[in-house]
Amino acid sequence: MPALAVTFDDVARAAERLRGVAHRTPAITSATLDERTGAQVFLKAENLQRMGAFKFRGAYNRLVQLDPAARARGVVAFSSGNHAQGVALAAKLLGIPAAIVMPTDAPAAKLAATRGYGAEVVLYDRFTMNRAEIAQTLAAERGATLVPPFDDPAIIAGQGTAALELIEDVGPLDVLLVCTGGGGLLSGCALAATKLSPGIAVYGVEPEAGDDWVQSLARNERVTIPVPDTIADGMQTQSPGELTFPIVQALCAGVVTVSDEELRDAMRFAFERLKLVIEPSGVAGLAAALTGRVDVRGKRVGVTLSGGNIDAATFARLIA
């Protein structure tokens, strides 16, 4: 097996850097959820993370390692939302200028929050323009550092601290269900979980309409799909990452899909029974547990609740 681009030690070092900066989010349990799933479930509530999603972990771990000259030239990121806010907040805390390339149809709350953290927002049309190219051009013009949303060793290592904390807090797990877009959270969590809880089965969970991971794992190569039409706006990636894919291939038990309706059911469950606001992309792991898409009966199960950034109107519509 070729060496992976990121190791457990990178995750452990990221955890040191994030100590006292990121929230150590609670591991939430629910008797109702345990009854419904037949499992013992521990929810890593990253919706309660700073800026409302796990993305702060990776962004801060990346930015804090920039040298003074690079910090002065600033950072550029492209994101459908939470990565934008993560980079914006990390940049603000570190005094780094940040420009964020965001789609015109990103949720208003995410646009406002990104600007609220003091970042410059550069808008583009998600269906006709290539955000990576726009961001690369912008970064080249300014000499700024491009901070990709997932395909970066420091980003991956930072996201993995979510699983590291969860297992430190609740002990070994049999199964870990991780919300999966580009695979930054999944690959990072797989690095942490397989080290700290040997024998654990780590699964990614992605939307049915955007099953680039399922297709890619089946073919043993990265498949590119059209922009998926799903309520999970944080999971509209078109293909697994170059760095994240081999980590997932090497360490994960698989990736499963859930439908938009199952995401809505899980959002309603989180609202009614957990009293948590979770965005559609953030409940994918919970949906996999509730639907039995991954068989968790009788097991100790970790689930990432990856974010809670959603407009009031959209939330109201989806839980209605």
Place this chain on the structure above:
Amino acid sequence: MPALAVTFDDVARAAERLRGVAHRTPAITSATLDERTGAQVFLKAENLQRMGAFKFRGAYNRLVQLDPAARARGVVAFSSGNHAQGVALAAKLLGIPAAIVMPTDAPAAKLAATRGYGAEVVLYDRFTMNRAEIAQTLAAERGATLVPPFDDPAIIAGQGTAALELIEDVGPLDVLLVCTGGGGLLSGCALAATKLSPGIAVYGVEPEAGDDWVQSLARNERVTIPVPDTIADGMQTQSPGELTFPIVQALCAGVVTVSDEELRDAMRFAFERLKLVIEPSGVAGLAAALTGRVDVRGKRVGVTLSGGNIDAATFARLIA
């Protein structure tokens, strides 16, 4: 000063009984909230408590002390909602039959949840009938134990464990803001907080339309008001409790009011920035901090988020 009906030791013993049964809910912090208030705020997230509110603490502490004969005869409770669910869940866990007297206009989610815990629900019209009488008659007929919502030493002691845990977890506080209906949570938390954090200023917070506490404290006697018209359905009590009033008089710095619009603003803040579902009655303390009704600038402030049981439709309307 006459001896109070409940002591700190009662709260400490309740904490022992609740260990491993109630959730030790997290103390949540938010940089945005600290910026907005100029304070260092620690939110005791009792919306994440079992059955979605602090009421489980008092109910369990009361029911677990019943002897076997009393357990067999069952319990009766009257409640606009969360106390009902607290008693129903505690009764279920202890194998005690429970009948709950609830208003016909209680939120559907609360009626359903109470029945879901296996309790018998007895409905009454809140504007024309006296729930206490109905419950007393029912209890007398069955030889069951009446479990009042707040005016009971074991209930008060149980609720106080919320403040006990918060101060154990985050250290001494300068101010504690407590959501106040009948005063069970306020009096219990005052007993815990003034013992564990000497010099702390404990404030109750009630809705403007239902200012029975403010009036009663001003007159030094318990005043009874009409059923208040407020969105805070858990705070529609008409007068302070016989046991809770002297405790609050002796230990609290005061009670302040917030308007329904301020409760809505606080609910929106909790949704947008904290990613938490809080019912109107549950954000009263947060509203007092956000509005500056209690001056918290430069202080270490504890705030109870007392519950999160609310219908999806009502929640959607209130955060719109």
